[in-house]
Amino acid sequence: MLTKEPLLSVRNLHVSYGAIRAIRGIDLDVYDGEIVCVIGANGAGKSTLMNAIIGNVKREEGTLLLDGKPLAGRSYQAVAQGVSLAPEGRKVFAPLTVHENLMMGAFPIKERSKIGEDLDWVFTLFPRLKERKDQHAGTLSGGEQQMLSIGRALMSSPRLLLLDEPSLGLAPIIIRDIFKELKRINDEGVTILLVEQNARQALLLSHRGYVMQTGRMLMEGLAADLLKNPDVEAAYLGTAKK
Amino acid sequence: METLLQQVINGFSLGSVYALIAVGYSLVYSILLFSNFAHGGFLVIGGYICYYTLAAVGNNIWVASLLAFLGAGVSAVLVERGAYKPIRERTNVTLYLLIASMGMSIVIENIFVVTVGGRFRALPPVIPMTPVSVFGLATTSAFDILSLVMAMIFLAGLQVFLSTTKWGLAIRAASYDLKTAGLMGVNVNKLISIVFFVAGLLAAVGGIFLSVRYTLYPQLGLITIKAFVAAVIGGLGSLPGAVVGSLILGLAEMLTAGFISSQMRDIVVFGMLVLTLLWRPTGLFGKHISEKV
Numbered sequence: 001m002l003t004k005e006p007l008l009s010v011r012n013l014h015v016s017y018g019a020i021r022a023i024r025g026i027d028l029d030v031y032d033g034e035i036v037c038v039i040g041a042n043g044a045g046k047s048t049l050m051n052a053i054i055g056n057v058k059r060e061e062g063t064l065l066l067d068g069k070p071l072a073g074r075s076y077q078a079v080a081q082g083v084s085l086a087p088e089g090r091k092v093f094a095p096l097t098v099h100e101n102l103m104m105g106a107f108p109i110k111e112r113s114k115i116g117e118d119l120d121w122v123f124t125l126f127p128r129l130k131e132r133k134d135q136h137a138g139t140l141s142g143g144e145q146q147m148l149s150i151g152r153a154l155m156s157s158p159r160l161l162l163l164d165e166p167s168l169g170l171a172p173i174i175i176r177d178i179f180k181e182l183k184r185i186n187d188e189g190v191t192i193l194l195v196e197q198n199a200r201q202a203l204l205l206s207h208r209g210y211v212m213q214t215g216r217m218l219m220e221g222l223a224a225d226l227l228k229n230p231d232v233e234a235a236y237l238g239t240a241k242k
Numbered sequence: 243m244e245t246l247l248q249q250v251i252n253g254f255s256l257g258s259v260y261a262l263i264a265v266g267y268s269l270v271y272s273i274l275l276f277s278n279f280a281h282g283g284f285l286v287i288g289g290y291i292c293y294y295t296l297a298a299v300g301n302n303i304w305v306a307s308l309l310a311f312l313g314a315g316v317s318a319v320l321v322e323r324g325a326y327k328p329i330r331e332r333t334n335v336t337l338y339l340l341i342a343s344m345g346m347s348i349v350i351e352n353i354f355v356v357t358v359g360g361r362f363r364a365l366p367p368v369i370p371m372t373p374v375s376v377f378g379l380a381t382t383s384a385f386d387i388l389s390l391v392m393a394m395i396f397l398a399g400l401q402v403f404l405s406t407t408k409w410g411l412a413i414r415a416a417s418y419d420l421k422t423a424g425l426m427g428v429n430v431n432k433l434i435s436i437v438f439f440v441a442g443l444l445a446a447v448g449g450i451f452l453s454v455r456y457t458l459y460p461q462l463g464l465i466t467i468k469a470f471v472a473a474v475i476g477g478l479g480s481l482p483g484a485v486v487g488s489l490i491l492g493l494a495e496m497l498t499a500g501f502i503s504s505q506m507r508d509i510v511v512f513g514m515l516v517l518t519l520l521w522r523p524t525g526l527f528g529k530h531i532s533e534k535v
Contacts, residue, residue: 054425074429076427076430084425087422091422093418095418096415103408104412104415104426104428105426107428108426108427
């Protein structure tokens with residue numbers, strides 16, 4: 001796997017908010033077909049990383065390549081290149097209907113037939129959205145809003161799907177459902193990069209993982225190895241160090 | 243009874259012109275969350291383009307209004323690109339945009355004072371002012387009916403644009419959350435330009451009717467304050483609110499003028515503003531600001 005060119009390659013990324021240096025030189029690779037997670041505590045810079053990849057915050061320094069080509073620094077161009085983000089806190093358009101939210105996700109797609117296919121696919125993944133397609137997004141439950149946020153991100157037919165804390169504020173049983181669908185989305189050819197505080201769930205789903213701390217990458221490796229790593233266990237998985 | 247009906251029609255006519263201005267203003271507010279005080283300038287630009295085109299092409303109101311719409315729309319886009327975009331790209335503090343818009347409003351007004359002078363100009367009689375009898379119950383002027391109908395046509399057009407087109411959907415999404423709309427692959431700068439173009443165009447429609455009603459002068463844009471008040475009464479950022487607020491305001495003005503005294507009009511208008519802010523600070527259809535932050 002490591003001999004291939006990565007789908008997404010991040011080299012020496014720096015991001016600051018004024019005097020606060022949120023990301024201080026990060027390298028990260030995501031290969032075609034993978035699920036990769038970035039775990040770390042609150043404030044480690046995980047969300048900033050996501051926003052920097054999609055061009056929602058300004059990158060101070062660093063090289064980002066998508067499939068070998070430079071990734072645009074503005075989000076509308078990055079989306080057109082094939083990256084899309086389901087942001088932290090879901091950020092569905094509450095006053096719009098579920099269907100309108102999904103159509104917003106399809107904004108860069110020109111062909112109507114393609115939009116129809118993607119819509120059918122999203123409705124197969126999340127049948128609840130189909131049942132509620134004429135409802136205002138603000139009336140959905142938290143889990144349904146997360147499904148809508150992911151579905152909306154899929155409507156632009158991304159090659160790389162970015163997920164920012166998909167489990168945030170959801171009941172464990174709903175998290176399990178959503179992670180099951182993420183596996184299915186990945187099986188159908190969408191590469192996934194997710195950041196999570198819920199480290200165990202994220203590592204169980206992923207092929208590989210990165211551990212992030214105060215703007216730097218602390219560790220990287222196969223998800224199965226990270227799950228067994230005593231330091232990761234103690235710091236992020238909440239079990240005692242053996 | 244006849245006066246009542248007549249004043250109600252006049253009130254709706256005036257209110258619908260306010261609505262054209264208030265809707266554009268509210269649209270900009272809903273996307274960028276600041277009061278664009280230069281909005282009155284777009285109306286004046288539209289009025290003057292109309293006036294000079296009428297003089298140049300021999301009183302063809304269709305050509306003149308089309309040029310006025312385009313000119314005011316383009317001016318609005320240029321104001322945004324020149325004065326607001328550099329600020330909003332540097333900071334999230336909308337207060338700076340508000341201050342910049344006050345500056346732009348003074349700039350636009352004085353461009354006209356310097357170039358064409360401050361005197362009052364009457365548009366040539368291109369819009370019929372003949373008295374019209376309404377079902378034999380009341381008499382009003384063709385102008386009042388025409389401005390009401392035109393305003394309704396433009397407002398309906400805006401509604402169709404917002405509810406059926408792709409960019410209309412994007413504008414509705416952006417008015418809830420601009421940043422997330424950008425994540426959907428929407429070019430946010432282009433969207434903001436479209437919004438300013440539409441706002442400028444609608445202001446020009448209002449500007450032409452106001453120029454006919456009150457004559458044209460560089461400070462005509464100050465009448466936008468009435469549209470601001472209407473937008474606040476209806477609920478800032480809400481388009482139905484802007485329309486309803488404007489109609490209420492026009493009606494209140496004309497009823498005051500008809501039954502109390504013309505000089506009391508402004509007292510009633512600003513009294514309604516004060517009462518709205520006391521009883522219902524978010525206006526009739528206002529969204530809860532806390533949700534937006």
